[in-house]
Amino acid sequence: MKDEGGRLLVIVGATAVGKTALSLKAAKQFNGEIISADSRLFYRGMDIGTAKPTAAEQAQVPHHLIDICQPDETLTLGEYQQLAYDRIAAVQANGRLPILVGGTGQYVKAVVEGWGIPKVPPQPALREALGTLAGPELARWLQELDPDAADSIDPRNVRRVIRALEVTLVSGVPISELQRKTPPPYHSHIIGLYRRREQLYQRIDQRVDQMLADGLLAELEALKEAGYGRSLPSMSGLGYRQLWAYLDGELTLAEAVERIRFETHRFVRQQNTWFRQDDPRITWFDAGQEGVETAVLAHIHPWLDSRA
Numbered sequence: 001m002k003d004e005g006g007r008l009l010v011i012v013g014a015t016a017v018g019k020t021a022l023s024l025k026a027a028k029q030f031n032g033e034i035i036s037a038d039s040r041l042f043y044r045g046m047d048i049g050t051a052k053p054t055a056a057e058q059a060q061v062p063h064h065l066i067d068i069c070q071p072d073e074t075l076t077l078g079e080y081q082q083l084a085y086d087r088i089a090a091v092q093a094n095g096r097l098p099i100l101v102g103g104t105g106q107y108v109k110a111v112v113e114g115w116g117i118p119k120v121p122p123q124p125a126l127r128e129a130l131g132t133l134a135g136p137e138l139a140r141w142l143q144e145l146d147p148d149a150a151d152s153i154d155p156r157n158v159r160r161v162i163r164a165l166e167v168t169l170v171s172g173v174p175i176s177e178l179q180r181k182t183p184p185p186y187h188s189h190i191i192g193l194y195r196r197r198e199q200l201y202q203r204i205d206q207r208v209d210q211m212l213a214d215g216l217l218a219e220l221e222a223l224k225e226a227g228y229g230r231s232l233p234s235m236s237g238l239g240y241r242q243l244w245a246y247l248d249g250e251l252t253l254a255e256a257v258e259r260i261r262f263e264t265h266r267f268v269r270q271q272n273t274w275f276r277q278d279d280p281r282i283t284w285f286d287a288g289q290e291g292v293e294t295a296v297l298a299h300i301h302p303w304l305d306s307r308a
Helices: 019-029 055-060 077-093 105-112 124-130 135-145 147-152 158-171 197-214 216-225 240-247 253-274 292-305
Strands: 007-013 032-036 097-102 187-194 282-286
Touching: 007 019, 007 105, 007 292, 019 032, 019 055, 019 097, 019 187, 019 292, 032 077, 077 097, 077 105, 097 105, 105 253, 124 158, 135 147, 135 158, 147 158, 187 292, 197 216, 197 253, 216 240, 240 253, 282 292
Parallel strands: 007 097, 007 187, 032 097, 187 282
Antiparallel strands: none
8 A cells, every 4th residue: 555645553442451551652652643433432521431531641642533522412423434534634744643542343444444424314204214113124125225235234233224224215325335435545554452351351340340439420410410311322321321220210229330341241242343353454462461562562663664
């Protein structure tokens, strides 16, 4: 790949694996700026439950695409992709290294792979009508209209099936055609962090305990007091969803906390389907190994020095 598009360093991995610490060190060493690819960091006032980089961490190096929406606002994947492209271009124009960091695989891949994202806004009435149909019926309908999309979408993911039908019906063009990829002109290098499952689960459980000690429940109560309701998409995030059930009397606090742990464990398994260790584009490092950050930084140096 020619280098006229500039360099883009990408750091991916499951939640709690250690991406924040590595990205801060990389940004300091390589004159970089961090661009978030975590869909939960967009929302203002949702700091603890999203494990948002602290104010002190954000002060160390410039961060982008954090705190850009109110909890009742929606940022589509297409809007995020364009914002990320704009920030990458601006950072490169300033002679600095953009570092895309996050565990939201859909957002990372949309940027790195140049997904074509249909510019069809949500259609509430159509979505409501489609939502009355059973999942198998929706999947069969999508198979008739767009076999390629039907083959690529898990039929159990009803939300994605409905979105595919929505785009196809409104635009008159199969969503699979609109989603054809146009890779951006970046010379990208992707670093993946992983840990042994038992070690990662232990870190997640410790993080959940720390979030509660730091005031996660009070953060949610403040959001509720400010008028943000339980049904908002932003409130479906891990931690918030389970504590809403506690506030509404559906679970005890202990049950809610245990559910946060369990569902976060399940979430990291889902993240692994986006970032596969057999993906040849990703160079993987065991974040549980001593000296891993030094090893990663040493690995990045030759890539930055090359002009391939």
